[in-house]
Amino acid sequence: MTDASAKNRRIVLICSGVVLGMTGLSFAAVPLYDMFCKATGFGGTPMVGTAGASRVIDRTIAVRFDANVSPALGWRFDAEQTEITARVGETQTVFYKITNTSSRPATGIATYNVQPSQAAAHFVKIQCFCFTENTLQPGESIEAPVVFYIDPEIEANRELASLKSITLSYTYFPSKSGQPVAESKGDAAKSSL
Incomplete structure (x- = not known):
């Protein structure tokens, strides 16, 4: 060669x-x-924890809960409380109610985001229904908890020193095999009829 x-x-x-x-x-x-x-916590993704914070401090932050549903799913999805005042480091539990208002069984999966995105690194979820498929029969309702705390390390972040509120936003989408299914224009037209 x-x-x-x-x-x-x-x-x-x-x-x-x-x-x-x-x-x-x-x-x-x-x-x-x-x-x-x-x-x-990059891109508004909350941290995932296995236990509560090691300390609670006196600072409080309002936490707002936003619930959205893709029109193709045919579900009603609401937080039982739209806002709470949380002490930093204190474990909180908030429930969402999910109801299938359609006439057929449907499977959905929720995605989430935290705003402002800089706060996501300090928003720690211990238990969440996100990224878990739920199949609901027509008229069936379930309650789904979110257990979380705001990490006391938020005090060390000067950018967040004046932070007064955080929004936890969920959106439910139709799902198949554990993945959200993109909504087609035809599905959107059918769901608006």
Whole structure:
């Protein structure tokens, strides 16, 4: 084999390796990004905790609860309380009521966000119904709890020193196999009839 063909072969192998590596990274990007957001609170993703805060401080912050439903789902979704005043570090529980108002069984999944997004790194959910499929029969209702606290480390964040309120927003979408299903224009037209 000549030097030129050996060099060309090495270049082909390197390029093939780069293509395979990039393909593998593209499949891993979504789960890796999700783990990154949960670990850092990036992009309004609340932190996930397993137990309450180690301390409670005197600062209070209003927490607002927003509930939205895709028109294609045919559900009613409301927070039982639209706002509470929470002491920083104190574990809170708020319930949402979900009702299938359609005439057919439906499966939905909720996504969430925290605003302002800088506060997400300090909003710690201990229990949540988000990203869990729920199938409701026609007329069936369930109550779903959210257990959370605001991390006392928020005091160390100068950007959030004047923060008075946080909004926890959920949106329910139709789902299939644990993933939200995109709504087509035809579905939106049917649901508005």
